[in-house]
Amino acid sequence: MLEYFSQGLVIALQWENILFMFIGTILGLVFASIPGLTFSTALILMIPVTFGLDPVPAISVLLGVFAGGMSGGSISAILLGIPGTPSAAATVIDGYEMAKKGEAGRALGMAVYASVFGGIFSLLVLMLVAPQLAKVALKFGPAEIFALVIFGLSTIVSLSGTSLNKGLLAGMFGLLLTTVGLDPVMGLQRFTFGQSWLMIGIGIMPVMIGMFALPEIIETFQRAKNNKGVSKEPTDKQVVKASFPTLKEMKSTFFLMIKSSAIGTGLGAIPGTGGPIASFLAYDQAKRHNPKCGKGVIEGVGAPEAANNGVTGGAMIPLLTLGIPGDSATAIMLGAFLIHGLAPGPLLFQNYGDLVYAIFISILIIYIMVLVIQFFGIRLFVRVLDFPKVNLMIVILAMTVVGSFAINLNFGDVLIMFFAGLLGYLMKRYGFPITPLILALVLGYTIESNFRKALVYSDGSLDIFVQSPVSLVFLILALIMLLAPLIKPILEKRVKADKA
Amino acid sequence: MKKSKFMIIVLTVLLAITMLAGCSSTPAEQPTEPTEPTETPFPEKSMDLTILFGAGGAADVIGRKLADGAAKELGEPIVANVRTGGGGAVGYQHVLGQKADGYNLVWNSTSICVTYHQGNMPADQDYSAFRGVAKITEEASAIAVKADAPWANLEEFVEYAKANPGKVTVANSGVGSFNHLTAAAIEDALGVEFKHIPLDSKESVTALLGGRVDAMVNMAFDAIPQVQAGEMRALGIVGTQRIDAMPDVPTMKEQGYDVDLLMWRGIAVPKDTPDEIVLKLQDAFLTSANSDEFKEFAKKYSLTVAPTTGAEFDAYMAEQDEMIAKLMDKIGLKKQ
Structure with a gap:
């Protein structure tokens, strides 16, 4: 192992490798921070570039995009309230609140710290216990994944804000949207109205871009009209200082960071789950840690960011040990491995131990780069807030249109984006929270396909969900989450009554 | 003032990047000119190759590599665009909705038969709505x-x-x-x-x-x-033969069972595309497929490069369609 380590170090530290890591990281950061572009787009664009590179730089540049992208998604989430990637949707809640309070710099600092923390945590897990964790991940069949995702969905309770009913309604509507398109098991068309562009379903990206960005844009224009003086918005002129969390803050959030990173790494390792669910589960933990979550506190920013970066190392576990990508980003990376004649799988460590260690070391260097680039970047990013908001929103409006078209080169997605935006505006106006809808939309397909696949195994019997202990535990946890808001007041009353 | 100027520059750059991502599709339709089809030099502009399955996946990566080689032969770029959805139906319908002028190609596969019989293509758009340019690979x-x-x-x-x-x-x-x-x-x-x-x-x-x-x-x-x-x-x-990567595993045929089903991929265009254009495309794609570079590449994905001409591909598709229809009927999925 030490031999591999030193050989890996030599490969990883070649200037070519460092250069490509840097390019990848910057690209990931930029793509993820622009609403409408995701780091998946950047990964796909980079694939042809990697054809001509040596194996390690080829994989490094993709890893850079992946890690940079996971961390960069928080930038627009915090500054503009528009998540750059689905994994950053949970970051918006507290991040944007902090920005409104004039603490954008602090939020960004926390996001960077948490991203790097989560990334390096997951790297350590990947290096130390990858084969063992992969064995655990193999135990997750459709029934277990279904229960796990239902548990993830139950965090709607903590995302609903003031009205649980409205949150559940929004969530249910999100689930309903996922039924459009081809059904996940039989491939039958549902609610497509004979339109071929609807066969692909209601995409997460166009809805997310529309729901987060358009209401902001509409409101900004309304405010500008009311204020007359377009560029003189007092709330937007703020002294923003970029600042990393203090030692005291680091100490108080340490366990939350560990927990969130572990959630991210674990979910990353289970193929078919991934970033968005991890970040919402971690956000729920943050809420337990600090009940003020939702009003703009660093815990609410740190937890989801640690979790979604934890996914980076986690998703590499099944890829490297089993040859099975953990999510869509690692699925693209699998291509880069294959092109260079490295078949990921059980034999990769045996045959190419030095390269595997070179990849590990590269991930570490990439996270150091993320830290440094973001540290200097924050000063630059926060200047976005100095810019007249109306002008900024015009640019963003253009980006949302082009961005939603670019996902699938499908004009239907642009229509979906506008509809989603309008709906989002109305929901906001009437006090319906948007995040539950997004969460349900992200998870709906996974829930349905795993539910139905599990039923194929069991010949239609629901017993399969309670017979598997893993599935049973997650379902009970989900039930507790859902019932807690009902039971809690009753219990509290009793306690008071007892005391009295 | 300085600050906002700076921000304008930054935002313009960001916008430009976004716009570039939106530009990866083909340029808008050229105005139609009533020229004699036989005398039209081909190709005069870039071609659009529809890829039916996920960006970064095997179909995408192999398709792009093949297109790169063919583009060198034709002297104009071939832009690969991923149009996923409906098990290929979205991409197939996109190509059929374009002009049959040779500028719209699809990297097709067995899915052309499956999506049709599954009922996800209009009744008049089965495999015969396309014509083969060349069959390229087989996969066991x-x-x-x-x-x-x-x-x-x-x-x-x-x-x-x-x-x-x-x-x-x-x-x-x-x-x-x-x-x-x-x-x-x-x-x-x-x-x-x-x-x-x-x-x-x-x-x-x-x-x-x-x-x-x-x-x-x-x-x-x-x-x-x-x-x-x-x-x-x-x-x-x-498959027809043993695989180099696991030489000890016999084929089904060797063991006395007659199962013969191969996953194939090829290039197809809408059926009204003129003969001379199809032939030009065929030559370019066959040259690309037969290059050592492509063969080496395909091997990494365990694909066998088994190129045939467009005419042979048409006959092959017809034969395969019949077989696939029968199998789908057996598993109760045949809708049309």
Whole structure:
């Protein structure tokens, strides 16, 4: 192992490798921070570039995009309230609140710290216990994944804000949207109205871009009209200082960071789950840690960011040990491995131990780069807030249109984006929270396909969900989450009554 | 003032990047000029190749590589655009909705037959709405069990399956997927009845390794790393010949079972595309497919490069369509 380590170090530290890591990281950061572009787009664009590179730089540049992208998604989430990637949707809640309070710099600092923390945590897990964790991940069949995702969905309770009913309604509507398109098991068309562009379903990206960005844009224009003086918005002129969390803050959030990173790494390792669910589960933990979550506190920013970066190392576990990508980003990376004649799988460590260690070391260097680039970047990013908001929103409006078209080169997605935006505006106006809808939309397909696949195994019997202990535990946890808001007041009353 | 100028520059750059991403599709339709089709030089502008499956996946990567080679021959770029959805239906319909002028191509596959019979294409748009430019690759599949399974070879497996009809669980890559059809064809040939579990190609691997299914029918490509690592045992290869990466595994035919189903991929265009344009495209794609560079590349994905001309491809598609229709009827998926 030490031999591999030193050989890996030599490969990883070649200037070519460092250069490509840097390019990848910057690209990931930029793509993820622009609403409408995701780091998946950047990964796909980079694939042809990697054809001509040596194996390690080829994989490094993709890893850079992946890690940079996971961390960069928080930038627009915090500054503009528009998540750059689905994994950053949970970051918006507290991040944007902090920005409104004039603490954008602090939020960004926390996001960077948490991203790097989560990334390096997951790297350590990947290096130390990858084969063992992969064995655990193999135990997750459709029934277990279904229960796990239902548990993830139950965090709607903590995302609903003031009205649980409205949150559940929004969530249910999100689930309903996922039924459009081809059904996940039989491939039958549902609610497509004979339109071929609807066969692909209601995409997460166009809805997310529309729901987060358009209401902001509409409101900004309304405010500008009311204020007359377009560029003189007092709330937007703020002294923003970029600042990393203090030692005291680091100490108080340490366990939350560990927990969130572990959630991210674990979910990353289970193929078919991934970033968005991890970040919402971690956000729920943050809420337990600090009940003020939702009003703009660093815990609410740190937890989801640690979790979604934890996914980076986690998703590499099944890829490297089993040859099975953990999510869509690692699925693209699998291509880069294959092109260079490295078949990921059980034999990769045996045959190419030095390269595997070179990849590990590269991930570490990439996270150091993320830290440094973001540290200097924050000063630059926060200047976005100095810019007249109306002008900024015009640019963003253009980006949302082009961005939603670019996902699938499908004009239907642009229509979906506008509809989603309008709906989002109305929901906001009437006090319906948007995040539950997004969460349900992200998870709906996974829930349905795993539910139905599990039923194929069991010949239609629901017993399969309670017979598997893993599935049973997650379902009970989900039930507790859902019932807690009902039971809690009753219990509290009793306690008071007892005391009295 | 300075600050806002700076921000304008930054935002313009960002906007430009976004716009670039939106530009990866083909430029707007050129105004139609009433020129004689026979005298039109081809190609005069870039061509659009529709890729039907996920960006970064095998179909995408191989398709792009092939297109690069063909573009060099033709002297104009071929832009690969991923149009996923509906098991290929979205991409096929896109291409059929464009002009039959040779500038709109599709990297097609067995899916052209499957999506049609599944009922996801309009009634008049089966494989014959296209004409073949060239068949390019073939890919074998395999039936595999876990390394510690009680069956040492296909014979023992068949014996067990015969004794337990409908009990042996076999993972495939989804209802109506190529591997589902292969599993059905294997059932026919072996005279057994499986319980089909529709997963996807990667989930099949985890399901088998995790002990949730007895066997899987999957592309050989997905079985190879596991077989080489001693995690799985391949019982038979569905294909014309043995595979270099697992030379000890006999084909189904060698073992006396007549299963013949190969996953093929090729280039097709709408059927009204003029002959001379199809021939030009055919030559370019065949040259690209026969290059050592492409062959080397395809090998990494366990694909066999088996090019044929467009005319041969048309006949082959017709033959395959009939076979696939029969198999889909058997598993109750044939809608049209």
